[in-house]
Amino acid sequence: MHVDIDAFFASVEQLRNPALKGRPVIVGAGVIASCSYEARRCGLKAGMPLYKALRLCPSAVIMDGRAQAYRCFAERVFDVCREVAPGVETHLDEAYCDLTGTERLYGDPASAGRLVRRRTEERVGLSVTVGIASNRMVAKMAGKTVKPGGVRVIAPGRERDFVRPAPVGDLPGVGRSTREILRKVNVHTAADLAEVPLPYLRALFGRNGDVLYRRCRGEDGGLLENEVPRSVSRETTFHGETGDRREIEGMLRYLVGRAARTLRSLGLSARTVSVRVAYADGGRRAVSKTAKAPVRLDGELFAAAMAVLDTVLMRRSALRLVGISLESLCRGSASQGDLYGERDASREADLCAGLDRVRDRFGHGAVVSGRSLYLIGKLKRDKYGYILRTPSLTK
Numbered sequence: 475m476h477v478d479i480d481a482f483f484a485s486v487e488q489l490r491n492p493a494l495k496g497r498p499v500i501v502g503a504g505v506i507a508s509c510s511y512e513a514r515r516c517g518l519k520a521g522m523p524l525y526k527a528l529r530l531c532p533s534a535v536i537m538d539g540r541a542q543a544y545r546c547f548a549e550r551v552f553d554v555c556r557e558v559a560p561g562v563e564t565h566l567d568e569a570y571c572d573l574t575g576t577e578r579l580y581g582d583p584a585s586a587g588r589l590v591r592r593r594t595e596e597r598v599g600l601s602v603t604v605g606i607a608s609n610r611m612v613a614k615m616a617g618k619t620v621k622p623g624g625v626r627v628i629a630p631g632r633e634r635d636f637v638r639p640a641p642v643g644d645l646p647g648v649g650r651s652t653r654e655i656l657r658k659v660n661v662h663t664a665a666d667l668a669e670v671p672l673p674y675l676r677a678l679f680g681r682n683g684d685v686l687y688r689r690c691r692g693e694d695g696g697l698l699e700n701e702v703p704r705s706v707s708r709e710t711t712f713h714g715e716t717g718d719r720r721e722i723e724g725m726l727r728y729l730v731g732r733a734a735r736t737l738r739s740l741g742l743s744a745r746t747v748s749v750r751v752a753y754a755d756g757g758r759r760a761v762s763k764t765a766k767a768p769v770r771l772d773g774e775l776f777a778a779a780m781a782v783l784d785t786v787l788m789r790r791s792a793l794r795l796v797g798i799s800l801e802s803l804c805r806g807s808a809s810q811g812d813l814y815g816e817r818d819a820s821r822e823a824d825l826c827a828g829l830d831r832v833r834d835r836f837g838h839g840a841v842v843s844g845r846s847l848y849l850i851g852k853l854k855r856d857k858y859g860y861i862l863r864t865p866s867l868t869k
Contacts, residue, residue, distance in 0.1 A: 475586065477551070483508030498515075513527075548564075586606075603620060645686070655678060716793055723780070726798060731844070762782070839858055
């Protein structure tokens with residue numbers, strides 16, 4: 475069962491301020507992060523620049539948004555999911571729920587879906603869309619056909635018939651470049667893709683060709699909670715364009731700390747650290763560094779980020795955004811790299827573990843460390859940490 479919160483950020487803002495109900499609401503800075511269905515009827519969508527959105531919908535209400543509030547609402551929704559399903563995998567505004575073995579409690583799967591939808595509306599005040607199928611890909615695609623607030627079940631054995639008419643771009647793993655390649659060979663739908671021989675797909679896309687071959691037939695072998703994510707990332711737009719090196723390093727240190735804590739909570743380590751920036755004049759740049767061994771400690775990850783920062787900052791232009799991405803993830807504790815001796819690495823690990831325990835109990839903002847201390851007095855703080863202009867929740 476795939477549970478998706480409808481127009482998440484905008485719906486929370488409308489719930490917090492009843493005066494916004496029925497009005498076009500946009501959450502975002504620079505571009506739309508989320509918009510209400512009233513705004514979508516005017517042609518607005520996520521990722522659209524705000525200046526363009528205001529041309530299409532001059533009456534739209536623009537909100538900066540509060541990640542802390544959204545996180546609280548999401549957790550309430552996920553609590554409802556956990557009441558119904560024994561296995562739940564949560565993301566920013568969606569959850570995958572394993573209903574295996576719950577038939578005696580709820581009967582048909584649609585009853586479980588309607589129960590989640592009803593309890594969420596009653597207890598949280600938000601609308602969710604539910605899709606149910608024998609695998610996660612088809613469940614998510616089913617939900618998209620009944621948004622907002624619907625429940626749809628694809629019966630076992632009907633997956634291929636359901637997927638066949640879908641545009642090929644709706645399949646997971648088909649991004650812009652893949653879609654363009656397929657368009658050139660006259661492949662526009664999942665049914666078209668199913669006619670392409672597997673050797674040809676392998677020649678075009680390598681190992682991803684095998685994945686596409688299965689997915690266009692409604693097959694998906696993804697399991698709940700067992701997959702290692704591709705990356706853990708954090709980024710934010712500065713409140714004002716800045717060329718202050720101390721502010722840039724302070725924000726980078728803070729974002730590394732947030733990403734590293736998430737990494738450890740998932741029991742993962744990272745081999746690659748990527749730093750990305752966006753300049754005030756519209757330019758972007760990203761540079762990565764790969765370590766000899768996977769790491770998970772704040773100090774080592776920040777040292778890797780600092781090692782590429784000078785390479786990233788190659789232009790004489792102020793920054794408007796900075797971000798960190800931890801990639802090439804693997805399970806288990808990290809082998810310590812060359813940055814520390816064995817004793818220092820052990821002390822660093824103990825320190826990070828202690829900080830994690832304090833922050834789990836009192837909030838991330840309970841402790842400010844390293845160069846992020848420079849941001850004190852420049853940014854507002856609460857128990858969750860610094861209040862950023864455009865916080866990126868864990869991805």
